[in-house]
Amino acid sequence: MDETRKIGVVEFDSEDYPAQLRLIKDPPEKLYYIGDLQLASREAVSVVGSRKASPYGGWAAEEISRRLAASGLVVVSGMAAxxxxxxxxxxxxxxxxTVAVLGCGIDICFPAFNRNLRNEIGKKGLLLSEYPPGVPGSRYTFPQRNRIISGLSLATVIVEAGVNSGSxxxxERAVEQGRQVFALPGNINSFYSIGTNKLIQDGAYPLAFIDDIFDVLGLPKKDQQQRISGLGVEEQRMVEAVCQGGEVTVDSLCRTLGMKVWEVNSxxxxxxxxxxxxxxxxxxxIAN
Incomplete structure (x- = not known):
């Protein structure tokens, strides 16, 4: 733990208690925190998933969170691996x-290798826990904190999930709380996507495009020009080719850019x- 950070406490009857969390059926009576508590009352989307991420899942989690944060939304998650x-x-x-909701005492870093990330979140974001200092994480506390992750959020995005993933x-808690659930589709032969594909089958919104989050929730997006300026060199070349053509095909992009079909499609x-x-x-x- 970063010892220079002061642990704060906010109780349910305080005006500083997170507004969204008040609305769930079983809100914590008390929250311990390090960082900017006001972040817990801002518009937020939670992004969660399995502790073992595939390259696809890792890329998607980072890109989704970047887009959300760049558009002024708070990203909530559980600081798990x-x-x-x-x-x-x-x-x-x-x-x-970003807000990290812990499944242990606010003074405990779990997993231990996330100490640098924990300290950065404590300085730039918010660490939050319903458990007082010294309480170790357990098979009960981690699933229990998940209701806080979804409860702070307008929606929850499940990026990857195995059969028994805590995400x-x-x-489930998000659905019970009346919040939107998005699930990232994945290959049907991938262990990492069994849970997300099943969620879609059961009614979760399939996240085909990151913009779906903004469109479904009715939230403003980051300006398109800002988005384009943050692209890589090859991505910007492709965007320029599409802009010049107005409406193009994969074949025409292959000829213009001198790339193979699979490269263009990727x-x-x-x-x-x-x-x-x-x-x-x-x-x-070009998207609007």
């Missing part, structure tokens, strides 16, 4: 705000996920 940690880092990398508990998938382009009837357009 894998998707949670990547989500916090994505928000911080975008210069945004599925977060999705870049287009990333740009669609980032909300920069979209495709319809075999043609590619």
């Amino acid at each position: 894998g998707i949670d940690s990547i989500s916090h880092k994505g928000a911080l990398a975008a210069g945004g705000a 599925l508990i977060t999705a 870049l287009l998938t990333i740009l669609e996920m980032k909300g920069v382009v979209y495709s319809a009837l075999g043609k590619i357009f």
